[in-house]
Amino acid sequence: MTLGLDAYLPATPNGIMVMLERYGIETSGKEVVVLGRSNIVGTPMDHSLLSRKGSPGNATVTLCHSRTRDLKAHTQRADIIVAAIGIPEMVTADMVKEGAVIIDVGINRVDDTSRKSGYRLAGDVDFAGLKDKVSAMTPVPGGVGPMTVVSLPDEYPPGQQAAGLN
Ligand SMILES: NC(=O)c1ccc[n+]([C@@H]2O[C@H](COP(=O)([O-])OP(=O)(O)OC[C@H]3O[C@@H](n4cnc5c(N)ncnc54)[C@H](OP(=O)(O)O)[C@@H]3O)[C@@H](O)[C@H]2O)c1
Numbered sequence: 001m002t003l004g005l006d007a008y009l010p011a012t013p014n015g016i017m018v019m020l021e022r023y024g025i026e027t028s029g030k031e032v033v034v035l036g037r038s039n040i041v042g043t044p045m046d047h048s049l050l051s052r053k054g055s056p057g058n059a060t061v062t063l064c065h066s067r068t069r070d071l072k073a074h075t076q077r078a079d080i081i082v083a084a085i086g087i088p089e090m091v092t093a094d095m096v097k098e099g100a101v102i103i104d105v106g107i108n109r110v111d112d113t114s115r116k117s118g119y120r121l122a123g124d125v126d127f128a129g130l131k132d133k134v135s136a137m138t139p140v141p142g143g144v145g146p147m148t149v150v151s152l153p154d155e156y157p158p159g160q161q162a163a164g165l166n
Contacts, residue, residue, distance in 0.1 A: 001048045008153070013044045015147025016082065016103055020056045025080070025101055025136065028058035033074050035091070035124070036084035037065045041105055045082050071095070083124035091125040093133055102130065102137040105144045 001007040009017075020027060032050050036042035046063040050056065062074055075081055075095040083091050084105035096102065106124030123140030130137060138144055 001044065004048075004052060009049075009151075010040050010044050011151040012041050012084075012105060012144060012148045013049050015144060015149075015151040016045065016105075017049055017056050018151065019103075019138070019144075019147050023136065025056070027056040027080065030059045030079040031077055032059040032061045032080045032082065033078035034061060034063045034082045034084070035065075035071070035075070036086070036105075037063055038084060041084040042082070045084075050082075081125075085124045087124060088122040089124070089126040089129075091130075093126065093129045096130060096133060098133055099135045100133075102134050103144060104138050104140050107140060107145060 001009060027050060034042050034046045034050070037046075042063060042065075046061045050059045051061045052058075059080070062078075064071055064074055068074065072095045075091065076097055078097070078100060080101045080103070081091065081096065082103045082105065086106055086108060088106070088108040088110050091102070102125055104123035104125040104127070106122070108122045108124070109119040110122045111118065112120040121141050125137070125140075127137065127139060
């Protein structure tokens with residue numbers, strides 16, 4: 001994958017790439033900030049997919065993590081933010097520039113006694129606080145999660161990668 005050869009792609013990053021393509025979100029030349037460097041989301045989003053030569057791709061990607069100094073300085077200049085941190089609603093409106101695109105990967109359980117289950121699902125992004133500021137944003141639940149599910153291959157012939165990314 002990193003060499004740009006045919007490979008199995010991790011399901012969540014593949015789902016995000018397909019979503020960017022289907023919604024016509026331009027990534028070429030854009031400043032993308034990826035929050036989180038896990039092997040299953042953040043690192044492949046950065047190294048192998050968004051900065052690759054191709055479409056979607058050709059972005060300038062900054063990969064942030066828990067040791068990043070002044071996270072807000074990075075997120076504030078991002079055209080696209082991919083949040084995969086695992087901290088509920090950590091990305092707030094003051095961290096994001098007007099018109100940015102937000103991909104919220106986070107799936108976090110937050111205590112909510114008003115619900116029978118005792119919890120609600122929240123992303124890594126403050127959806128309510130950001131919905132009037134951004135140009136596009138994925139909801140949680142209902143955004144990246146389902147894209148991950150549809151990106152899980154039933155069976156790939158050897159050497160063939162997931163749909164949508166050639
Ligand atoms: N929607 C989906 O299909 C899907 C798929 C996978 C994961 N998820 C969700 O995505 C979230 C992240 O999961 P993951 O497995 O990718 O990551 P993870 O392994 O839980 O790692 C979290 C990453 O966030 C970084 N981080 C933690 N606190 C931070 C902070 N305050 N500022 C900046 N970076 C910080 C960590 O930095 P360090 O490396 O320095 O520790 C790490 O790289 C979780 O909520 C998970 O449930 C959803």
